[in-house]
Amino acid sequence: MSTSFNPPQRTLMGPGPSDVAARVLLALARPTVGHLDPQFIDMMDDVKRLLQYAFRTDNTLTLPLSGPGSVGMEAVFVNLIEPGDKVVVCVNGAFGGRMKENVLRAGGVPVVVEDEWGRAVDPDKVEDALRQHPDARALAFVHAETSTGALSDAQTLAAIAHRHDVFCIVDTVTSLGGVPVEVDAWQFDAVYAGTQKCLSCVPGLSPVSFSERAAAHIRARTRPVQSWFLDMNLVMGYWGSGVKRTYHHTAPVNSLYALHESLLMIEEEGIENAWSRHRHHHLALRAGLEAMGLEFLVPETERTPQLNAVRIPAGVDEALVRRRLLDDHDLEIGAGLGPLAGRIWRIGLMGQSCCKRNVLRCLGSLEAVLADLGHAPPAGAATAAAHALYGKEA
Numbered sequence: 001m002s003t004s005f006n007p008p009q010r011t012l013m014g015p016g017p018s019d020v021a022a023r024v025l026l027a028l029a030r031p032t033v034g035h036l037d038p039q040f041i042d043m044m045d046d047v048k049r050l051l052q053y054a055f056r057t058d059n060t061l062t063l064p065l066s067g068p069g070s071v072g073m074e075a076v077f078v079n080l081i082e083p084g085d086k087v088v089v090c091v092n093g094a095f096g097g098r099m100k101e102n103v104l105r106a107g108g109v110p111v112v113v114e115d116e117w118g119r120a121v122d123p124d125k126v127e128d129a130l131r132q133h134p135d136a137r138a139l140a141f142v143h144a145e146t147s148t149g150a151l152s153d154a155q156t157l158a159a160i161a162h163r164h165d166v167f168c169i170v171d172t173v174t175s176l177g178g179v180p181v182e183v184d185a186w187q188f189d190a191v192y193a194g195t196q197k198c199l200s201c202v203p204g205l206s207p208v209s210f211s212e213r214a215a216a217h218i219r220a221r222t223r224p225v226q227s228w229f230l231d232m233n234l235v236m237g238y239w240g241s242g243v244k245r246t247y248h249h250t251a252p253v254n255s256l257y258a259l260h261e262s263l264l265m266i267e268e269e270g271i272e273n274a275w276s277r278h279r280h281h282h283l284a285l286r287a288g289l290e291a292m293g294l295e296f297l298v299p300e301t302e303r304t305p306q307l308n309a310v311r312i313p314a315g316v317d318e319a320l321v322r323r324r325l326l327d328d329h330d331l332e333i334g335a336g337l338g339p340l341a342g343r344i345w346r347i348g349l350m351g352q353s354c355c356k357r358n359v360l361r362c363l364g365s366l367e368a369v370l371a372d373l374g375h376a377p378p379a380g381a382a383t384a385a386a387h388a389l390y391g392k393e394a
């Protein structure tokens with residue numbers, strides 16, 4: 001006989017999902033209504049408005065797609081890229097690599113600008129690539145590379161894209177809600193995000209936003225978008241304003257209640273305050289990790305505060321440490337991906353997970369586990385360093 005699943009209460013400090021607030025989980029448990037119920041449609045409009053707030057945009061084509069961040073990535077490429085289109089793709093980690101794969105599968109021709117894993121995208125290389133490929137259709141890059149914790153200068157990269165008159169496609173899955181993302185001011189043409197990172201909602205939805213210029217391009221396509229499910233022209237029949245909303249697919253009704261609630265929390269806090277909260281707790285975590293003798297992978301000026309990648313000290317069984325953190329401390333941190341597997345831990349400070357309690361808990365737990373395994377840093381040094389930083393700013 002199977003029984004109900006009762007998950008443990010974990011503290012989520014990996015690369016996502018992040019901790020979900022009780023009020024968001026409660027929203028999920030509200031009664032399911034029809035996906036064309038007039039009251040639900042009013043809530044959808046409010047979700048669009050709240051997403052415009054989070055993305056800092058007036059783009060009308062701003063909505064959550066039904067599926068995780070990868071769905072947003074795929075949607076952006078299949079709608080904007082047609083067979084033969086050249087795309088300059090920046091690869092400085094795992095997700096840049098996936099962007100390139102999406103270009104290929106949409107029939108596009110990727111021109112790869114490579115940077116080391118752990119470094120930001122180099123704008124000079126992007127400028128060169130666009131100069132060498134004046135026929136390119138788009139520039140695509142990841143704002144905050146979750147596989148390494150590197151933050152690229154999205155404003156500068158977007159300005160280069162516009163100078164060369166190409167679409168600017170930006171992965172904001174980890175950046176949205178954690179660091180400034182200025183869709184209008186920085187003139188991004190297509191962005192996608194995820195709900196389970198700094199928005200601290202349940203996984204499974206992907207907010208996207210398209211500029212007027214990108215939306216017009218999609219409307220004018222003569223070759224239909226190869227994915228029926230992700231064709232924005234069809235999705236708009238359900239999400240569009242001023243249209244009679246018609247059935248396209250059944251929206252994940254309750255998950256959308258949860259997204260509405262998590263976006264409300266961000267509006268209540270103020271998005272600028274959310275950005276500074278991420279910076280603030282990152283600095284405290286950093287002080288603690290460094291007091292423990294741990295080194296960051298990414299140079300200081302290229303770090304994103306919500307994903308802290310630190311090198312594994314010599315002789316430490318990194319998988320055993322993560323296992324002990326989970327089993328004995330109910331704390332999840334992330335492992336390295338690809339070439340960084342076994343070489344780094346990824347400590348997330350995303351959304352609701354980004355708070356003083358979690359910072360102190362993570363440092364204390366990591367100190368205890370390392371000491372237990374015989375890699376003792378000076379006892380209490382890490383939490384003391386974080387406390388000192390918090391004390392100073394109080």
Ligand SMILES: *Cc1c(COP(=O)(O)O)cnc(C)c1O
Nearest residue numbers: 068069070095146171173174194
């Ligand atoms: C998590 C993530 C994705 C993929 O999102 P899923 O919700 O896992 O599909 C894409 N890009 C970046 C930068 C991410 O961090």
